[in-house]
Amino acid sequence: EDQVTQSPEALRLQEGESSSLNCSYTVSGLRGLFWYRQDPGKGPEFLFTLYSAGEEKEKERLKATLTKKESFLHITAPKPEDSATYLCAVRDSWSYQLTFGKGTKLSVIP
Amino acid sequence: GAVVSQHPSRVICKSGTSVKIECRSLDFQATTMFWYRQFPKKSLMLMATSNEGSKATYEQGVEKDKFLINHASLTLSTLTVTSAHPEDSSFYICSARDPQGDSNQPQHFGDGTRLSIL
Numbered sequence: 001e002d003q004v005t006q007s008p009e010a011l012r013l014q015e016g017e018s019s020s021l022n023c024s025y026t027v028s029g030l031r032g033l034f035w036y037r038q039d040p041g042k043g044p045e046f047l048f049t050l051y052s053a054g055e056e057k058e059k060e061r062l063k064a065t066l067t068k069k070e071s072f073l074h075i076t077a078p079k080p081e082d083s084a085t086y087l088c089a090v091r092d093s094w095s096y097q098l099t100f101g102k103g104t105k106l107s108v109i110p
Numbered sequence: 111g112a113v114v115s116q117h118p119s120r121v122i123c124k125s126g127t128s129v130k131i132e133c134r135s136l137d138f139q140a141t142t143m144f145w146y147r148q149f150p151k152k153s154l155m156l157m158a159t160s161n162e163g164s165k166a167t168y169e170q171g172v173e174k175d176k177f178l179i180n181h182a183s184l185t186l187s188t189l190t191v192t193s194a195h196p197e198d199s200s201f202y203i204c205s206a207r208d209p210q211g212d213s214n215q216p217q218h219f220g221d222g223t224r225l226s227i228l
Contacts, residue, residue, distance in 0.1 A: 009151070032214075041222065041224065043116070043203050043205075044154070046215050049214040089154075096207055097144070097156060097159065098144075102152055
């Protein structure tokens with residue numbers, strides 16, 4: 001059974017204070033690890049897909065990295081508008097289904 | 111980009127009422143749609159996978175008679191919560207797979223429906 005564990009559960013940062021979010025996973029045959037952003041009362045918004053260990057993707061202040069056991073979402077010099085819940089999900093080799101973690105709620109204080 | 115529309119965004123109704131939620135793919139044909147339920151501070155839990163023209167596949171522990179799913183066309187899937195009770199109150203989210211789309215995005219999500227049963 002695929003499992004995804006995200007930490008920390010919540011993170012408060014001062015504006016400009018860089019940090020990282022962690023996503024640990026176990027999956028039979030990884031067909032992709034996905035990062036999403038979710039704002040309150042909204043559906044997940046796609047950020048990145050990573051497929052293999054060593055891969056990195058960047059978008060503005062966000063950078064996602066992947067190893068064989070975990071992924072990190074690095075946030076550089078965050079702004080208040082980066083406040084959201086960040087979700088990690090994996091897809092295995094058997095289907096198009098995604099298994100999600102519980103998310104990390106990020107709050108960036110001005 | 112691929113857009114999924116979910117309606118209504120919020121529903122408040124009395125216990126015992128049946129509620130229908132619609133999920134539409136606006137600019138692509140979705141052969142597969144997914145229905146999730148999300149509790150506060152919890153992950154998205156997959157309820158069922160819906161394939162156009164066939165019966166939905168429900169996850170373990172999800173009552174198929176309580177949560178009726180219909181995927182009658184390539185652009186529309188519906189979830190009906192039958193005889194809803196307060197414990198059915200939750201945030202329901204649908205997603206759709208675009209078989210012709212970017213494989214980097216296996217699912218496109220709607221904006222969810224907040225269901226509150228009084």
